[in-house]
Amino acid sequence: MADDPPIEVRGLVKRYGEILAVDDVDLTxxxxxxxxxLGPNGAGKTTSLRMMLGLIRPTAGHVxxxxxxxxxxxxxxxxxxxxxxxxxxxxxxxxxxxxxLLAAYDGHGAGGRIDQALATVELxxxxxxxxxxxxxxxxxxxxxxGALLRAPKxxxxxxxxxxxxxxxxxxxxxxxxxxxxxxxxxxxxSHLLPEVEELCNRVAIVRTGKIVYEGAIADLKRGAGAxxxxxxxxxxxxxxxxxxxRGLGEVSIAHGYICFSxxxxxxxxxxxxxxxxxxxxxxxxxxxxxxxDLFFSLTEGDVxxxxxxxxxxxxxx
Amino acid sequence: xxxxxxxxxxxxxxxxxxxxRTYLGLGAAVVVPILFVAAxxxxxxxxxxxAFGDYxxxxxxxxxxxxxxxGAIWMFPLITALVAGxxxxxxxxxxxxxxxxxxxxxxxxxxSGKALAAATYxxxxxxxxxxxxxxxxxxxxxxxxxxxxxxxxxxxPKGLELVxxxxxxxxxxxxxxxxxxxxxxxxxxxSAAAVVGTLMFSLLLQLIGILPGLGGLxxxxxxxxxxxxxxxxxxxxxxxxxxxxxxxxxxxxxxxLGGAYLVFLRRDVAGx
Numbered sequence: 001m002a003d004d005p006p007i008e009v010r011g012l013v014k015r016y017g018e019i020l021a022v023d024d025v026d027l028t029x030x031x032x033x034x035x036x037x038l039g040p041n042g043a044g045k046t047t048s049l050r051m052m053l054g055l056i057r058p059t060a061g062h063v064x065x066x067x068x069x070x071x072x073x074x075x076x077x078x079x080x081x082x083x084x085x086x087x088x089x090x091x092x093x094x095x096x097x098x099x100x101l102l103a104a105y106d107g108h109g110a111g112g113r114i115d116q117a118l119a120t121v122e123l124x125x126x127x128x129x130x131x132x133x134x135x136x137x138x139x140x141x142x143x144x145x146g147a148l149l150r151a152p153k154x155x156x157x158x159x160x161x162x163x164x165x166x167x168x169x170x171x172x173x174x175x176x177x178x179x180x181x182x183x184x185x186x187x188x189x190s191h192l193l194p195e196v197e198e199l200c201n202r203v204a205i206v207r208t209g210k211i212v213y214e215g216a217i218a219d220l221k222r223g224a225g226a227x228x229x230x231x232x233x234x235x236x237x238x239x240x241x242x243x244x245x246r247g248l249g250e251v252s253i254a255h256g257y258i259c260f261s262x263x264x265x266x267x268x269x270x271x272x273x274x275x276x277x278x279x280x281x282x283x284x285x286x287x288x289x290x291x292x293d294l295f296f297s298l299t300e301g302d303v304x305x306x307x308x309x310x311x312x313x314x315x316x317x
Numbered sequence: 318x319x320x321x322x323x324x325x326x327x328x329x330x331x332x333x334x335x336x337x338r339t340y341l342g343l344g345a346a347v348v349v350p351i352l353f354v355a356a357x358x359x360x361x362x363x364x365x366x367x368a369f370g371d372y373x374x375x376x377x378x379x380x381x382x383x384x385x386x387x388g389a390i391w392m393f394p395l396i397t398a399l400v401a402g403x404x405x406x407x408x409x410x411x412x413x414x415x416x417x418x419x420x421x422x423x424x425x426x427x428x429s430g431k432a433l434a435a436a437t438y439x440x441x442x443x444x445x446x447x448x449x450x451x452x453x454x455x456x457x458x459x460x461x462x463x464x465x466x467x468x469x470x471x472x473x474p475k476g477l478e479l480v481x482x483x484x485x486x487x488x489x490x491x492x493x494x495x496x497x498x499x500x501x502x503x504x505x506x507x508s509a510a511a512v513v514g515t516l517m518f519s520l521l522l523q524l525i526g527i528l529p530g531l532g533g534l535x536x537x538x539x540x541x542x543x544x545x546x547x548x549x550x551x552x553x554x555x556x557x558x559x560x561x562x563x564x565x566x567x568x569x570x571x572x573x574l575g576g577a578y579l580v581f582l583r584r585d586v587a588g589x
Contacts, residue, residue, distance in 0.1 A: 047587075053419050056585035074423050082419070088412035092335045101328050105420035107320040146416070 087143025325430020380454025401498025
């Protein structure tokens with residue numbers, strides 16, 4: 001029990017008629033992770049989170065939260081809190097009353113944590129107002145407060161910064177950072193790359209319901225290798241040289257540049273080969289790989305090929 | 318204390334106190350008898366074509382009974398449906414099902430608390446209506462003996478007792494309507510559809526009862542059970558319609574309640 005990971009998802013599938021919303025998802029969130037569940041809108045992130053919280057039944061596969069199946073009853077949610085999509089409350093009740101209701105439904109002394117939770121999300125001053133008059137950002141913060149009432153060990157947040165203004169987004173990130181520093185395991189779905197890159201140590205990247213990468217961000221970046229851009233006085237000849245050169249990854253043309261992946265030594269050898277072939281270099285520059293690049297290459301390209309490439313590349317050689 | 322169905326029940330009642338529809342239904346339950354008594358004060362004489370209609374000038378005890386007769390057509394089913402049809406669907410509308418289903422209460426406990434709250438509301442509305450009708454009726458026509466449906470005269474205290482028991486018997490079909498409201502609320506996810514659907518169901522059964530050739534169904538229609546209390550006002554008491562109301566209403570209500578419960582337990586909470 002103590003060794004069971006906070007979240008273990010295996011072979012998770014959700015089908016709505018013809019549509020495969022979640023397609024054979026495997027992921028593992030370990031204790032202490034701040035785990036980013038990253039994908040474009042409509043990739044099936046929210047559907048996966050709903051299955052993790054036991055709100056919808058998987059078509060196939062299973063979820064385990066600390067080893068427990070959320071479909072077998074709410075005891076699986078002990079120590080687990082979070083929300084999917086925008087957190088929702090009773091608009092005709094005040095923020096505090098809403099939290100009182102949730103605390104009553106939680107039991108286990110949750111009522112004693114209301115003031116602390118309101119203070120943490122900086123809503124103490126507006127707690128007496130009806131939620132119907134709250135802004136989107138305030139509801140988002142109240143959602144976090146509602147989750148904190150459960151004193152969770154695992155927090156699942158679905159797009160927590162969506163719809164917030166820049167200051168709100170910054171505050172939300174600081175808050176998540178602080179909760180993670182206090183030892184909470186966090187799973188965070190997002191389509192905002194900077195958010196995930198700043199907060200998370202591990203990610204799953206999902207595209208049309210399928211995971212195309214799962215692992216540490218550091219491994220993903222390292223494994224992707226350095227990408228170079230090249231421009232020469234004779235690009236046609238240069239491409240032929242590149243393709244013949246050992247140690248270079250797939251060679252392609254993008255935005256008028258020849259692009260390939262290579263390590264520094266292979267790039268140096270290439271420069272010599274180019275000169276010998278009479279294609280003089282006007283530019284040979286390594287590109288910094290951001291999570292954003294990786295994300296788009298994984299989510300917009302040919303998914304099978306890129307996914308496999310990333311998966312193999314992710315293992316540092 | 319660990320939370321349970323009673324926690325949900327208490328909070329559902331508290332939530333009802335903050336919602337306008339609650340007061341719409343209870344307001345109607347209070348205002349209708351007052352308006353009725355005001356109307357007969359001006360007209361001098363009640364509706365002559367219904368049981369106890371001729372008696373409302375002579376005894377205030379007849380007033381709640383006449384209102385029970387009229388209210389069965391659509392007023393009480395509507396008041397009942399206002400909350401029963403809304404109590405699950407409003408969670409869909411507000412997107413709050415996911416909020417409460419990810420706490421420490423099982424779906425069964427949440428549903429039970431809601432069902433109890435919807436039933437409580439309907440019971441309070443009927444009893445409130447009866448109490449107001451009694452008081453207003455007695456103020457207008459006095460706390461006088463009542464003539465039973467068999468023609469015998471019943472003393473005022475005994476008459477009061479019979480009115481109170483009649484109200485309780487009236488709750489049997491009302492609780493069946495609560496169950497149907499809960500079922501529609503659970504499966505439609507839409508408050509308006511569930512409220513209107515419950516009312517339409519009730520009206521349709523009344524229509525079936527008056528269709529030529531279908532008169533044989535009359536004793537088994539839910540609408541008929543709203544008249545079961547009249548057995549109490551016969552001498553000797555006719556228990557047959559009351560016993561029939563109990564099992565006929567159970568046949569309508571329990572499958573609806575069970576269906577609603579199972580749907581609520583298993584449904585995907587995908588909206589909101």
